[in-house]
Amino acid sequence: MNTWFVYIIQCTDGSLYTGCTNHVIRRWHQHCQGTGARYLRAHPPKMLVYVEETTDQSTACKREYEIKQFSRQEKEELIDKKLLILD
Numbered sequence: 001m002n003t004w005f006v007y008i009i010q011c012t013d014g015s016l017y018t019g020c021t022n023h024v025i026r027r028w029h030q031h032c033q034g035t036g037a038r039y040l041r042a043h044p045p046k047m048l049v050y051v052e053e054t055t056d057q058s059t060a061c062k063r064e065y066e067i068k069q070f071s072r073q074e075k076e077e078l079i080d081k082k083l084l085i086l087d
Contacts, residue, residue: 004060006067008050008079011043016075018067020060024051050079 005024009017009031017039021027030036031045054060067075 002056004054004057006050006052006054006060006063007048008067008075009040009045010047010049011040012046013043015043016049016072017043017045018064018075020054020057020064022057024048050082052082 002022004020004022006018006020007024007027009019009028011017017037019027019037027036028045028048031040034041052063054063067078070078
């Protein structure tokens with residue numbers, strides 16, 4: 001079983017990008033170098049604001065899709081909820 005992650009990145013323009021990976025740090029560096037997602041080439045990443053661990057790639061992809069359907073407000077609430085758990 002491989003661990004996969006769903007993540008949200010806040011871009012410099014304030015937009016939110018959602019993705020999934022099995023290696024968050026590597027993927028973050030790819031996005032920062034402009035070799036990751038096309039969206040983040042036009043909207044440079046500012047910070048990683050949310051990470052959720054899943055059990056496998058399929059679950060991560062389904063959760064990524066689910067989060068992408070959220071409104072901006074729902075994504076912000078998800079991020080805030082995760083921050084409260086970490087506090």
